Amino acid sequence: MNRILRTPRAAPLAVLLCGASVPALGQPAPAQVPAAPAAAPAVIVGGQIDPATVAVDTSPWLYKGSDIAQDREWHFGRLPNGLRYAVRRNGVPPGQVAIRVRIEAGSLNETDSERGFAHFIEHLSFRGSEYVPDGEAKRTWQRFGATFGTDQNAQTTPTQTVYHLDLPGATPTSLDESLKILSGMMEKPNIVPAALNAERPVVLAEQREQPGPQVRVGDTVRATFFAGQPLADRSPIGNIKTLEAATAPTVLAFHDRWYRPANAVVVVVGDMEPDVLARLVTRNFASWRGVGPVPPVPDFGRPHAGLPTTATTVEASIPEVVSTAVLRPWRFNNDTVIFNQRRLVDTIATQVIDRRLETRARAGGSFLQASVGLDDVSRSANITSVNIVPLGDDWELALRDVRGVIADAMTRPPSQAEIDQELAGYDSAMKTQADTARVQMGSHLADDLVQALDIRETTTSPEASYKVFADARAKRMFTPAAILASTRRLFKGDATRAVVNLHAADPAAAPKLAAALRSDVTGAEPARAA
Structure with missing residues (x-):
């Protein structure tokens, strides 16, 4: 359902996952x-x-196969x-x-x-x-x-x-x-x-x-x-x-x-x-006719677990960044109400982690910024990504601290107060979207529908989208136990990958990164604020 809002705190460099789009200037569903x-x-x-x-x-x-309004x-x-x-x-x-x-x-x-x-x-x-x-x-x-x-x-x-x-x-x-x-x-x-x-x-x-x-x-x-x-x-x-x-x-x-x-x-x-x-x-x-036989639907493959897990780049003009990903196979899902409500639970789970990461960074942590993203990328994988901008050059410490926050989120459920804070922000954003729908530009509506086609979803009115969200709240889908289960699921997959961008070459960086992904972060979990 294309009008369901995406996570507002987008991960830096997340656009890189999709492959650069090139303007003319200068199970999958059948294609x-x-x-x-x-x-x-x-x-x-x-x-x-x-x-x-x-x-x-x-x-x-x-709307074939969908019960979205x-x-x-x-x-x-x-x-x-x-x-x-x-x-x-x-x-x-x-x-x-x-x-x-x-x-x-x-x-x-x-x-x-x-x-x-x-x-x-x-x-x-x-x-x-x-x-x-x-x-x-x-x-x-x-x-x-x-x-x-x-x-x-x-x-x-x-x-x-x-x-x-x-x-x-x-x-x-x-x-x-x-x-x-x-x-x-x-x-x-x-x-x-x-x-x-x-x-x-x-x-x-x-x-x-x-x-x-x-x-x-x-x-x-x-x-x-x-x-x-x-x-x-x-x-x-x-x-x-x-x-x-x-x-x-x-x-x-x-x-x-x-x-x-x-x-x-x-x-x-x-x-x-x-x-x-x-x-x-x-x-x-109506007069257009295809030429030649209809080609088979292309196979975009699935994540491979047995391949190299890490790589490095050296680009001094952009920040040092650690990008990690947990990948699962992409699967087509009918765009139904319950599918969107479960995805909303996943979204709130990532937002709870994002809020904790933001709080830790502001309190003088080892990283300037860190965020979690969840997306289906080019019908090639369902991916949970984490992007980290370290404070200074100690990216290993920043990665360890962020992994500690995530490990804590996978171990203990969040408080209902944390969840309610994210739900309040989501509620406000969706109401604003509904209130401003009458002045939405036609070009934006056209682009939204094209995006929905590409990600194999439907599109609906802001009011109907808000109702899907409100119904999920009424069904008490956003409980601490549900958020904990979602978090554990989002950080499990068929493959784990990571890339670090450095300001100076380090031949040992890739092995260090691989070791950091496997290291035990027990003790790195931060104490939760009251």
């Missing part, structure tokens, strides 16, 4: 939705499909070719329409020889397609008031590619033209030698210029945490070797394999009636 049974042929009028002749399944596909502002559809859409009216800001086209393909869909192809296709798609010559799409949207890089862009992550377009002052005519351009970009981008060779230097420049301290640390973190899995070395930016070797046929082969209507979702939110938005999506996307 493909089977096509619907063949319907009567649609009628072509003026070179485009007449939406009235298309048999659209308007059942709420997002449906957000009735969203209107759903599934075209005969398998493409799904979600549309809703929103007048913030007035006149704007936000469009998102999500393709279920990212860097984890690439083979070894295709690294960087998903991102490369972003660039080629914006250059030209079936309906517009090279460069004309950007000029068209500029005439409609959109700015490239701000209102029109795209991003590739390990698990998806999302095309963004925000049209200020949109009209049915400008929206129709925009959706037509986007449909051509998805179905038939201009993947030809001339376009590829013109865009290759831009993509290679991004690849060469992107590496920086945080990127290098992030690469090491992913390579260590996800060793033995595709995510370990599948950065969306790719590598120079595969990008230089890319040809129009090889890039087109990747496109045809993954860019197919059953892999696509079109999200439109804006200041127009939902039936107008749905009709225009149908008009422009």
